[in-house]
Amino acid sequence: MTGSLQVKNGKYYMVLNSTENGKRKQKWISTGLTEKGNKRKAEQMLREKLTEEEKRNPVVCSDMTVADCVRRWLIRMQRRVDEVTYRSYQHTAETHILPYFDENGIKLCDCTVEVLQIYFDEKYRNGRKDGKGGLSAKTMRHHKGILGQALAECVKDGLIPSNPCQYVEMPRRERHEAHFYSAEQLQQLITALNGDPIQPLVKIAALYGLRRSELLGLKWDSIDFENGMVLIRHTVCKMIVTVEKDKTKTQSSRRSFPMTEEAREIFLKAKAEEEENQRLFGKAYQKNDYVFKWPDGRTFAPDYVTHHFSKMLERYGMPHIRFHELRHSCASLLLNNGCGLKDVQEWMGHSDIQTTANIYGHLDTSRKQSLADKLTECLREGR
Structure with a gap:
């Protein structure tokens, strides 16, 4: 038997679930407790009720480990x-x-x-x-x-x-304080990485705020040169081995971006290098549709990108951020240049605006400044 608490008409109910003759049964029992301030008491009542039901209808435990x-x-x-x-x-x-x-x-x-x-x-x-x-x-x-x-x-x-x-009682959630690069720091980093294999990835990550998996999942069918669009449709994830997925994290993660001139140059250069490398490596070249890869066609391992990025920051004396925080840096630049949370939500591919607000709400300085200016004006005019 399992149980849960449900709120109905402002009061807690114990919902008991059981199986009898292969059929699932559900029983609602009122605790008599109102929702406000009584969650712990209701949980205790549920535990006691489940114990009581188990004693009344004992199940013989399996010897399975x-x-x-x-x-x-x-x-x-x-x-x-x-x-x-x-x-x-x-x-x-x-x-x-x-x-x-x-x-x-x-x-x-x-x-x-x-x-x-x-x-x-x-x-x-x-x-x-x-x-x-x-x-x-x-x-x-x-x-x-x-x-x-x-x-x-x-x-x-x-x-x-x-x-x-x-x-079971679990530890409290740890709040990770995200770190960001300013536009000047991003430019400094990109310049320092000139000639490095991950420089194009850093540029695109900072420009579009892509997740690492989305960046490595970019395929040529997602780069629409004719209509000037970049489509996010695939991801590459790292578990025990690298896994390719023909879908993104969530439906909202499937999105499109206008192709900037800088992005077009990066993609055109990557395409030209791919064609040249296919000629140089011949049969040894590992053909695939991914945009970013090694000269012999092998795709970048997600962990390589993360670790190499960290090493490069240390080499060039840059403040330490995680590769994922290039995405945060993109969002912070958008917010601090007047973009609203709703626009940033769509750009970042968050499933709901609450996620965007939780991560970046404190950075929405332009909106807060506008509110502060309006309040100041009201106070001056005595309204």
């Missing part, structure tokens, strides 16, 4: 999700979750909230494989997602009575 439960779930996920998502699940499970639960031999019937809490606390303190401390709060949420879904499958299949993972 937690590790085998995760393996079983991975097999199912391979049919349900795309390759990149599956590789992410598989990598996390094989690197962290399976070794821990295999070594400890924990069975499903012994998998309590306390057992899982010990796992998460240990990984948060000492989870890094390089010995440099613990995993981030974001990574821990990924672990919880995998274990939670795997155990939920076991509840659905009648192997355990409830999912202990839903009650």
Whole structure:
């Protein structure tokens, strides 16, 4: 049996889900508590109710181990999700979750909230494989997602009575303070990278605010010289191996940009170099449709771009930013030159304006200055 809290007419209800004779049943029970200020009490009531129901209708726990439960779930996920998502699940499970639960031999019937809490606390303190401390709060949420879904499958299949993972306490989200380059710093960086293989990538990333995966996913069918457009349709992601995707992060990530003269020059040069390299390498050339690649046709590995970018900043004495923060720099330049949040949302390919506001709202100085000027004018005129 599983349960959740729902709000109806301003009050909390416990919603109990069970399976009987292969059919799913749902039962709503009022807590009598109003929504405001009673979330913790309602959660406690739900836990107590689930415990009561489990005692009344006990489920015989399976002898399956937690590790085998995760393996079983991975097999199912391979049919349900795309390759990149599956590789992410598989990598996390094989690197962290399976070794821990295999070594400890924990069975499903012994998998309590306390057992899982010990796992998460240990990984948060000492989870890094390089010995440099613990995993981030974001990574821990990924672990919880995998274990939670795997155990939920076991509840659905009648192997355990409830999912202990839903009650595990997680560390607070860490707010990463994004860093930005000014227009002058970007120009300085681009000049310093003259002749470097990633200079064209840096230029396009700064100009269009592309994600690394979108940048490396640019194909020639996305470069419309005739109509002067750059289309974002493909991505290249890094998991255990490089994975090519014929779709972007979200539907809103599929977008188009006008091709600036500088961008046209970059793409024309890349095309000319590709044709020359095909002639020079002959049969050894690795043909593909990607715009940015090595002279022999091999595509850039995402990790190479990230690490080489960092090395170049250090070499030229530039302030350290992540490659992804070229995207942030693009957004900050747009905002500080009078563009509104809605326009920036569309340019960056965010699924909703709240995402844009959360990341860049504090940079919208032009709008804030306009508001400040209006308030000043009102106060002066006594309105």
